[in-house]
Amino acid sequence: MGLTTDHIKSRLTEKFGEQITSMEESYGMLSIEAPKEINLKVLNFLHDEADLGFRFLTDLTGVHYPDRTGEELAVVYHLHNLVENVRIRFRVYTSIDQPDVFTATGLFSSANWMERETYDFFGICFVGHPNLKRILNVDEMDYFPLRKEYPLEDQTRRDKDDDMFGR
Amino acid sequence: MSHNIKLPEGSIEKQTITLNLGPTHPATHGVFQNILELDGERVVSAEQTVGYIHRAFEKIAERRPLYQITPLTDRLNYCSSPINNMGWHLTCEKLLGVKTPKRVDYLRVIVMELARIADHLICNSIVGVDTGAYTGFLYVMQYRELIYEIYEEVCGSRLTTNIGRIGGFERDFNDIAFQKIDKFLKEYPAVLKEFISLFERNRIFMERTQGSGGIGADRALNYGFTGPNLRAAGVDYDVRVHSPYSSYEEFDFNIPTGTTGDNFDRWQVRNQEMWESLSIIEQALRKIQDLKGEEATLYHADAPAYYLPEKKDVYTKMEALIYHFKIIMGESEMPSGEVYQSVEGANGELGFYLISDGGRAPFRLHFRRPCFVYYQSFEELVKGGMLSDAVITLSSLNLIAGEMDA
Numbered sequence: 151m152g153l154t155t156d157h158i159k160s161r162l163t164e165k166f167g168e169q170i171t172s173m174e175e176s177y178g179m180l181s182i183e184a185p186k187e188i189n190l191k192v193l194n195f196l197h198d199e200a201d202l203g204f205r206f207l208t209d210l211t212g213v214h215y216p217d218r219t220g221e222e223l224a225v226v227y228h229l230h231n232l233v234e235n236v237r238i239r240f241r242v243y244t245s246i247d248q249p250d251v252f253t254a255t256g257l258f259s260s261a262n263w264m265e266r267e268t269y270d271f272f273g274i275c276f277v278g279h280p281n282l283k284r285i286l287n288v289d290e291m292d293y294f295p296l297r298k299e300y301p302l303e304d305q306t307r308r309d310k311d312d313d314m315f316g317r
Numbered sequence: 318m319s320h321n322i323k324l325p326e327g328s329i330e331k332q333t334i335t336l337n338l339g340p341t342h343p344a345t346h347g348v349f350q351n352i353l354e355l356d357g358e359r360v361v362s363a364e365q366t367v368g369y370i371h372r373a374f375e376k377i378a379e380r381r382p383l384y385q386i387t388p389l390t391d392r393l394n395y396c397s398s399p400i401n402n403m404g405w406h407l408t409c410e411k412l413l414g415v416k417t418p419k420r421v422d423y424l425r426v427i428v429m430e431l432a433r434i435a436d437h438l439i440c441n442s443i444v445g446v447d448t449g450a451y452t453g454f455l456y457v458m459q460y461r462e463l464i465y466e467i468y469e470e471v472c473g474s475r476l477t478t479n480i481g482r483i484g485g486f487e488r489d490f491n492d493i494a495f496q497k498i499d500k501f502l503k504e505y506p507a508v509l510k511e512f513i514s515l516f517e518r519n520r521i522f523m524e525r526t527q528g529s530g531g532i533g534a535d536r537a538l539n540y541g542f543t544g545p546n547l548r549a550a551g552v553d554y555d556v557r558v559h560s561p562y563s564s565y566e567e568f569d570f571n572i573p574t575g576t577t578g579d580n581f582d583r584w585q586v587r588n589q590e591m592w593e594s595l596s597i598i599e600q601a602l603r604k605i606q607d608l609k610g611e612e613a614t615l616y617h618a619d620a621p622a623y624y625l626p627e628k629k630d631v632y633t634k635m636e637a638l639i640y641h642f643k644i645i646m647g648e649s650e651m652p653s654g655e656v657y658q659s660v661e662g663a664n665g666e667l668g669f670y671l672i673s674d675g676g677r678a679p680f681r682l683h684f685r686r687p688c689f690v691y692y693q694s695f696e697e698l699v700k701g702g703m704l705s706d707a708v709i710t711l712s713s714l715n716l717i718a719g720e721m722d723a
Contacts, residue, residue: 177411177656206538209657209668209685228657228670228685232538232552235559239657260541263693271375286368286722295376302380 153201153234155180161202165195179237186242189225190252196229196238197257204229204238207254210264212272214246216298222246223274227254244274246297253279271296333361336704340369344708346443347718351695351711358703363696367689371722378682382647383409384483384625386682391477393686394720396439397432397663398478399468404660407562408669409483412656413623418615420608421485422564423601427498428471428480429563429660430594430601434505435464436663437545437587437594440715444584445516447712448525453515460508463501470494484624485617495602502599509595513588523581530698530710531579540697541690544665546714549586550578556661567604568597580706580713622649647677664688664715688714689721 155175162170162182170192172183184192196204209228216222221243229238244251253276254261265276266285273294276282284291293300324330339350350366374389381389390401403425410417417425438461442454465475470493472480481487516522532542537550547554553572557565573589575582605613617624621640630637643649653675659668665687674680691714698714699707 176654179657181655207541208659208666209670209683211670211683213672213681226670228668232554232559237560237657239655258541259536259539260690260693263689264541267689286371288368295373302376 153203153231153236158202158236158238161199162192162195166192179239181239181241183241183243186225186244186251189240189242190254190257192240193227193229193254193257196240203231203233204236206230206232207258207260207264208237210254210261210268212268212274212296214272214297218243220245223249223272225251225268225274246273249274250277251275252277255279270294273297332356338707338711340366344447344711346712347716347721349692349716349718349721351707353699353704353707355704358705360699360702360704360707363699363707365692365695367692367718367721369722370718374723375682375684378679381678382644383623383651383679384644386679387481388477388479390684391479392719393684393723394436394662394664394667394688394717395476396717397436398476399428399432399480400436400660400662401667402478402480403429403563404658404662404667404669406481406483407660408656408658408671409623410618411658412652412654412671412673413483413620414652415484415618415620415623417485417563417618418612419564420605420612420615421617423605424486424490424616425481425563426565426568426601427598428468430597431464431467431498431501433594433663434591435461436715437591440664440712441584441587442512443712444526444580444709445522447709448522450516450519450522453512457508457512460501460505463497463504467494467497467501470497482617482624484620485615487625489614489616498598498602502595502602506595509588509591516584525706526580526584526709526713528577529580529702529706530713531577531582532694532698533578536694536697537578537691540694542665542694543687543691544662545586545590546578546583546665546691548572549575549582551576556659556666560659562658562660568600570597580709583713651675651677659685662687664717664720665691684723686720686723688716689723692716692721 159173169188170182170184174181196202208230211226213224223244223246224241227240251274253265263285265279268274269282270284270287271294334355336353336355338353339345340348348369352364354361378386387402387405390405391398393401438457442457445453468475468478471490472478532550534550534552537547551574553574555572570593573586575586625644626637626641631641651673653673656671657668659666667687668685670683671679672681698710
């Protein structure tokens with residue numbers, strides 16, 4: 151096991167300095183944050199550097215935080231270095247008014263559908279994506295269902311009063 | 318092509334044929350569509366449409382307490398539901414900090430490996446069906462039934478199993494369950510051997526599967542392949558070995574790999590994995606027998622705040638009654654945090670990304686569904702090949718519509 155968390159941290163600080171806004175480890179995985187403008191730079195750095203080698207994109211998804219003004223939407227990448235068997239989580243935030251994030255499809259072919267799925271559910275526009283259209287929902291849908299403002303059930307129903315329980 | 322048809326002035330004559338393979342074509346083995354552009358019998362391009370059975374599990378999960386999400390996971394890869402169930406329990410246990418006893422781990426391993434066999438069995442025999450050999454499929458179905466009977470003994474249901482709880486199992490395995498596992502272990506090796514010998518050196522099967530639907534290791538990794546499909550391309554990545562869960566690190570097994578990543582290699586890797594799974598189950602049974610004292614009867618963790626107490630305790634003990642209500646009403650303490658836990662599903666790395674804000678339901682839950690990720694490579698796999706090869710590729714990728722659409 152050559153690749154340690156400390157090494158990843160120091161390499162990232164060395165390269166990006168203050169631009170990496172957060173680096174913390176929880177539940178055994180290092181989680182880093184950076185501004186959305188440099189998401190590709192960070193991904194490329196993690197991918198290309200021989201000693202880091204995060205060449206496998208495990209997962210890409212979105213999260214909606216309605217309370218974070220100006221950075222309501224997050225894109226979360228889970229990367230994996232298969233040789234050293236180290237995982238890392240990388241997230242960028244974007245505002246909901248202009249949800250543009252650069253696409254990772256140039257780096258990972260697997261990002262294609264994962265980004266389409268994220269667009270489909272959160273409306274995050276991946277700039278440069280070759281085929282950004284809905285994937286699981288119907289094409290005619292005019293909203294992004296996993297955003298928190300869309301309640302799961304019809305809130306006008308009176309027969310199921312859930313004020314006491316549930317969010 | 319159409320010499321007798323008068324086309325309007327300025328129209329471009331199309332040289333290729335568009336073929337809709339699916340959404341309900343028998344060869345897709347699931348509800349998804351492929352729009353193939355064909356030049357004669359050769360595939361020029363393919364476009365996949367998924368989402369026909371999308372059920373918004375990720376949204377539903379945002380309103381459910383943890384234990385009510387288990388039945389949702391059943392319906393992802395429904396050929397091997399127990400693996401999904403266990404993956405979800407492991408995710409919750411990681412978040413809640415629940416440590417399971419060794420016996421629970423081994424019992425889980427047994428159930429998961431049985432599920433893996435059931436899944437591989439179906440996939441491989443379906444590859445046989447698509448190459449024109451129906452016998453193998455009908456033959457092994459009988460033995461999947463034996464596995465389903467074991468599930469029935471353990472949890473009472475067959476397909477959407479909902480096996481286990483956070484921290485262990487809802488009840489201990491009974492004697493009949495162990496007898497059925499023994500029966501399966503005794504009968505199945507001969508069947509698997511026969512099944513393999515029906516195909517392995519069969520000229521027709523080899524010609525149909527070798528060299529079609531192949532992918533190199535580099536491309537496979539770039540496309541996010543995991544599981545048997547990645548291993549067939551020659552990468553020995555297995556979550557059970559690389560990020561062991563449920564005490565897999567104590568088991569001794571090989572990771573079978575292929576070289577070319579074609580349909581034949583995928584088929585071979587799955588067969589090899591079934592042998593490994595059988596050996597893992599035998600090891601697990603031995604390990605369970607070796608447990609001594611109190612450990613030998615445990616079937617759940619000591620986590621009263623999350624593990625639903627037995628009914629007889631609820632009626633007689635105050636504490637159990639309180640916990641019963643707390644769990645059912647979703648009042649158990651939930652730590653906030655982010656967890657990623659993955660298990661080796663039957664068709665790849667099944668990941669659960671859970672964000673909890675301390676509320677009664679997850680703030681966000683994302684399933685990393687292996688076949689959703691690797692299905693996008695389908696065009697690259699079949700381009701330039703024959704239509705009939707595309708059909709085999711489709712089934713040998715082990716695509717499960719339920720998992721793809723979540």
